[in-house]
Amino acid sequence: MKVTQHIENANGKPLFSFEILPPLKGQNIQSIFDSIDPLMEFNPPFIDVTYHREEYEFKELPSGLLQKKIVKKRPGTVGICAGIQNKYDVDAIPHILCGGFTKEDTENLLIDLDFLGIDNVVALRGDALKNEIYFRPEKEGNEYASELVTQIHNLNKGIYLDEDLQNSSCTNFCIGVAGYPEKHMEAPSVDSDIHFLKQKIKNGADYIITQMFFDNKRFFDFVAKCRAAGITVPIIPGLKPIATKKQLNLIPHRFKVDLPDELIMAVVKAKDNEAVKEIGVEWCVEQSKGLVAAGFPVLHYYSMGKAENIKAIAKEVF
Ligand code: FAD
Secondary structure, eight states: OOHHHHHHTTTTTOOEEEEEEETTTOOOTEEEEEEEGGGGGGGHHHHHHEEOOEEEEEEEOSSOEEEEEEEEESOOOHHHHHHHHSSSEEEEEEEEEEOOOOOOHHHHHHHHHHTTTTEEEEOOOOOOOOOOOOOOOOOOOOSSSSHHHHHHHHTTTOSSGGGGGGOOOOOOOOOEEEEEOOOOTSSHHHHHHHHHHHHHHTTTEEEEEEOSOOOOHHHHHHHHHHHHHOOOOOOOEOOOOOOOOTTHHHHHHHHHOOOHHHHHHHEEEEOOOHHHHHHHHHHHHHHHHHHHTTTTTTEEEETOOOHHHHHHHHHHHH
């Protein structure tokens, strides 16, 4: 079922959902099920599975020369989605990227997903590769998520890349896109970012799911700006509980989001990571309760494969 349909059917009751990462190459799919099982009691209508493109690594040869190696550390997004839908009564939502895909690759991926009975996708651009400053699309690929949305929306209307295939079978994907309450790291301003976010909606996206944030006021301001810009689709807040002291530096660096001083000082003063986990859960519970009170239809948690703290939050909120 489509995310938009789940929201409609819930009749205002807040829904719980979460995101997982495929395991590192070499691990078993059981590790994924082990991270989902403890959260099923909260009846998530859908679970997102991230996509990880290949990366370039340089390996030093005995001669001292550097050999460029292409590695895909977390493959398996599509297989995991199929596995989840097979095992649980839940919709699995693969994230799909512009980066690393030609438009033809994307079309073939969408056909696979459709055949697997997957009704939803999240359409993303993807980040620049580690050794690149700017994101570079494939030669025959989509450059921005808005173009990827157009491609998916076209396939929903039976418009394939090959003109000879017109009037063929249509897909029927519900399309989610990313939004950034504190703006995307490359965007020159919040307003320009919202301008391009609106483009994704105009091109056919059905809902927005946001980057993590730790201050609800930033999210509420973002939503108000989206609404003022004429964006009317559901906006799903993304939440992550802090779990380690290291994340105080990692999260702002990696995701370009601010942490409130009160949260920072509480984590700094915590005696160990067990205490940090408790602080992270408490903070996230307060955020979640504020979002439920404000009437947001779904709360989406970045579980990163760690169920324990998400379960502690869900127990208090759902
Ligand atoms: P876009 O919407 O294309 O925007 C990228 C930048 O370009 C923005 O600054 C925007 O303002 C600007 N822009 C957009 N259109 C135009 C235009 N026409 N002209 C000029 N500028 C423009 N990454 C992964 O690799 N795998 C994942 O599974 C994944 N999941 C994610 C889930 C969520 C909820 C979020 C918030 C992010 C996720 N990401 C993931 C990270 C994401 O791929 C990066 O943040 C990426 O840098 C931007 O993706 P986007 O879809 O927001 O890009």
